[in-house]
Amino acid sequence: MTLPLRWGLAAALALAAASLALPYFPVYDPWAWLVWGRGLFEGGFETAAGPSWKPLPVLIDAPLSLLGDAAPKAWLLVARTGWLCAALLAGLLAARLSGAGTGRWRWVAAAIAAGSVALTADAFTPPLRQFTGGLSEPLLVALVLGAVWAALDERPRTALALGTAAALLRPECWPFLVLWGLSVKGRPGLRPATVAVAVLVPVAWFVPDLVGAGNPLEGGETARAGGIEPLDGLEVLWRALAAPLAAAWIGVGLLLWREREGLDRPPALLLACAAAWILLVALMAVGGFAGLPRFLAPATAVVAIVGAVGIARAGADRALHGLAVAALVLAVAGFGWRAAQVPGDLEVVERQTRSIEDLFDLVEQTGSAQLLACGGTVKMTQVRPQTALAWKLEEPIASTPVRRRPRYGIALATRPLPGGVVVARAGRWSAFRFPCPSGYASGPAIAGVSGAAR
Secondary structure, three states, rough: HHHHHHHHHHHHHHHHHHHHHOOOOOOOOHHHHHHHHHHHHOOOOOOOOOOEEEEOHHHHHHHHHHHHHHHHHHHHHHHHHHHHHHHHHHHHHHHHHHHHHHHOOHHHHHHHHHHHHHOOOOOOOOHHHHHOOOOOHHHHHHHHHHHHHHHHHHHHHHHHHHHHHOOOOOHHHHHHHHHHHHHOOOOOOOHHHHHHHHHHHHHHHHHHHHHHHHOOOOOHHHHHOOOOOOOOOOOHHHHHOOOOOOOHHHHHHHHHOOOOOOHHHHHHHHHHHHHHHHHHHHHHOOOOOOOHHHHHHHHHHHHHHHHHHOOOOOOOOHHHHHHHHHHHHHHHHHHHHHHOHHHHHHHHHHHHHHHHHHHHHHHHHOOOHHHHOOOEEEEEEOOOOHHHHHHOOOHHHHOOOOOOOOOOOOEEEEOOOOEEEEEEEEEEEEEEEEEEOOOOOOOOOOOOOOOOOO
16 A cells, blocks of 8 residues: 555545534435444344345444444444545546656646546535435445555455445446456465355345345345436436536547557556446336436546546647646536535535434434334334434334324324324424324323424
8 A cells, every 4th residue: 555545544534533523414324224233233123114225334333333322423434434535546546547657747637536526416415415424325436446446556355355345335346346356266365255255245235135124135126116216227327427527528538539549458447347337327227226326426436537547648748738738627617616516515414414403302302212102113204314213213214114194103294294283393393193093002191292382
């Protein structure tokens, strides 16, 4: 590991730790991983409710759950370190692949690649929300780029370990891991490790759903019917074009033109893998999966890196210098435009943060025993806070089912629910009581107000 990389990783960890002072919470999926991780230790492990299963976050969150209320912050530390490392590795790879002969342009390439990854265009889940909310795709990018770096260093064991971790985050990694394993199968000492990985990956993906939901394919079914309108294949391709900076695509064109007689192996292989990844996500979207832009994140990062390499090599070429300068100007403009979106994204983050704070305050006011008194569940009228509530109540996600029109028990909502009596309020959230049907213990009445806000 080079000295700049070591210092960069240390800086990323330090910045991620400092970011924990920000008053932001995880989003839907990370809360579910925390609930499942806790369930592995404390019992009550079930995966039928919530998002689709991902092994790596839960394997990380299981020991973190021993930290109790600090566990969400600990996961955010991991995820945000991954976000920062993704941009760092993109920049360092761009500088490395540009070549020493590009002079200062290699550091221009580093800035373009890092900035493009940090400010990826994603109207569904903007980069800021991925950072504050602890989503796993930035960590996925860091693992993939780390594996690429290790492969360039001819460190196959490290590359295999990082590639395996990536394959425990997204199924799109599987074919690439298989192909890489076949390419190094003759390396001494790697066969036992590759066999172990071939067993570990499917076991980690399918056995937990078999245990927690009774169906090893539960995760795939949830991903296809997850309440998100899937993008069609052509829309996925369009999102893939829009995700990196436009300057990155110009850089790819400059690189292909300049090296038209024979592009060197690393950039050529990376471009081929990016194209295959994009096509794979598009085909999965045709099959009913969501195909969200963040699922394209590794391919987007690779395009940013290779495009930045193209700009650097063109900048060092007298014949193409002017085009490289124009691409650099376009990159700066792209950074400015995307940075201008950040304040609006921050407003959304802060609004969602207040909503979770109010929800947790409502739970503190009432207590889990009262909320779960009728049948052991408390209904939610919104999907996004469902997993956060399960974590707060220290219950499985199935204990917080989403019901748009609840009919019995306690329901939490930010809008009036006809037929329900308000028994507690906190901010925009209200707890509504509906008659408990016979056969369920109604439990003690919730201490609070009736009808009026607290």
